[in-house]
Amino acid sequence: MTVFIVDDDADHLAALADLVEVGGHSVRAFERAQDAVEAAAATPPDAILTDLRMPGMDGMDLLAAIATQARDIPVIMLTGHGDVAQAVRAIQAGAEDFLEKPYDAAHLLSVLARALRARATRAEVARLQKELSLKSGAILGESPAITALNERLSALAPLDVDVILTGETGTGKELAARALHAASKRAQGPYVALNCAALPEALFELEVFGHAAAAFPGAQEKPGKLEAANGGSLVLDEVESMPLPLQGKLLRALQERQVERIGENHLRPLDIRILTTSKTDLRAACAEGRFRADLFYRLAGAEVALPPLRNLGPDIALIFAHYVSLAARRYGRDAPEITIGLRRDLMRRDWPGNVRELKSMAERFALGLGVGPAADLPKGETLPERMADYEAREITAALDRYGQSVERAAQALGVPRRTLADKMARYGIKG
Ligand SMILES: Nc1ncnc2c1ncn2[C@@H]1O[C@H](COP(=O)(O)OP(=O)(O)O)[C@@H](O)[C@H]1O
Ligand SMILES: [Mg+2]
Missing domain, CATH: 3.40.50.300 (P-loop containing nucleotide triphosphate hydrolases)
Structure with missing residues (x-):
């Protein structure tokens, strides 16, 4: 990781640079904020650690200039001791964090590490979002x-x-x-x-x-x-x-x-x-x-x-999962788990409305409304198979309803907990 350090006091700057280098980062040191901004435009660093008070371009000006580069470079501001008002202003202006002088070496490195982690997470989220938006419009399936x-x-x-x-x-x-x-x-x-x-x-x-x-x-x-x-x-x-x-x-x-x-x-x-x-x-x-x-x-x-969708086997669950996670993201909710019982259920349905029907079911499911019973009994199965199928579906639904708690699902279904756990194991249903 490359870290830019900016401080008009040459002694502070050297000490700070040593410390961050010992922390395992490569460092470029600048006495003038303007030089750091120009260098960042050419080769963006992973983070910038800057003094707040400097003659000419100060820490706040640097923050504003870096923001216009739109590269997501976290800026950590070094403020004077007790200068809370300035620290708050810096955070409001988009600084990632601040450190009061005199800083403690270990604390400084942990603040820096946190800033770098936060940035990595943002990059990952952006990458996933891009991947998903590229995928929308793709014809999904591996069958x-x-x-x-x-x-x-x-x-x-x-x-x-x-x-x-x-x-x-x-x-x-x-x-x-x-x-x-x-x-x-x-x-x-x-x-x-x-x-x-x-x-x-x-x-x-x-x-x-x-x-x-x-x-x-x-x-x-x-x-x-x-x-x-x-x-x-x-x-x-x-x-x-x-x-x-x-x-x-x-x-x-x-x-x-x-x-x-x-x-x-x-x-x-x-x-x-x-x-x-x-x-x-x-x-x-x-x-x-x-x-x-x-x-x-x-x-x-x-x-x-x-x-037709009913011929696509495991693709049914794959496409379902894709639309569940898209919908969950849109609603700002966590996607409910797609259990093995549910996958089996989806793969046995007739799907007269094909992917359009699957997609709207995925949206209801993402809202926590379950998938409802299949309109038709699965065809060409023996009675014990149908019973097992029915049981697996009821269990999945009860678990969904009670937040995957085996305890409460067992209560609701009126069977001992052990019995339910055995059945779940038999049907491959995860609690
Ligand atoms: N293989 C697939 N993967 C992902 N989404 C699909 C797939 N097939 C259909 N869809 C989605 O299902 C919905 C219905 O598809 P559409 O093309 O309108 O069907 P049709 O025109 O055949 O009635 C659309 O939202 C479409 O994006
Ligand atoms: Mg059409």
Whole structure:
């Protein structure tokens, strides 16, 4: 660790420097605060120990100058004996700590060590926060299905092909579309999503193709979503719910990569990549005449299927844990423990709402509200297996409710403590 020491009194400075060096740090000594500030800007130290009263730039000025460098360098202020008011002012101005003169050598080193530890902790928290924020937006999971999905998306992203993403609700189709866009050559361009299910038919054309000022009374000229996505990606979200007549109109624009605003009669060029999401199998919809095959083939440069959550095994608990810790942080609470019993419970559920459902359950769980019972009994299990499962869940819930106290959970469940402990051991539940 490098420590800067600043004191206008050369004798004090030398003594202080010796002491800190003996404490195991490398030291740079400055008689003028201005020199220390300049040196810190060039190579920031891990801490600064400075005298308060100095001619010219004093300790408070140094503190202010270091703060503007925004490097998180803790400053420890050496104040005169009994100068409490100054010490308080220094702390308020952002000093990490202060020491009264004459200082005791051991005390000085322990204050310095504390300041360095506090700084290391802040750096670690910042690093973790950055890691987490980078991860949000990532498609989490280590199962073969998710690994294959991530590989396929990485391979497709840089190619400028249109992609259809198919999967049940909440499986991460929009997340995948964003990932494709973010890793594409169009990443700096716009990302425009068009929800085909939410738009009334009458508004669809105006929204998608845009319109001229004369299109209808009171109209202002407005580009549509197709134009808005120029240079970037357009997501046709939930395309399976697009009415057939609109499919035909959309097809024409996509085939020609040109758009005509409503009420205008000239074509504008389009440079867009289309990412389509669908909850249902569009090939089957084509076969049944609910979706235009020609539009399907236009959109299906590549097809990617997103796996349902219930098939992802241990990834269920992994994704759950991720969203529990995010939510706990947001609520400023400690995340409740995810017991083995709970993991087993989560992995046996059906998850019709997939990751979206898992995520909202994780948020309730982070608030201490538990996860509630599964809607359906696990299928294809023997009665003893179901009983064991039920018992494990009840025990987990009781432990959650009573802050993991085996004593109080046993009381609430009306069984002897020993019995509960035995059952917990059998089911791998930690108290
Ligand atoms: N594999 C995953 N890892 C982390 N979060 C996911 C994953 N899959 C989905 N999510 C999250 O679940 C929620 C639903 O995903 P979304 O992409 O909106 O689903 P869909 O569009 O398929 O209905 C979003 O908050 C998304 O971030
Ligand atoms: Mg969606």
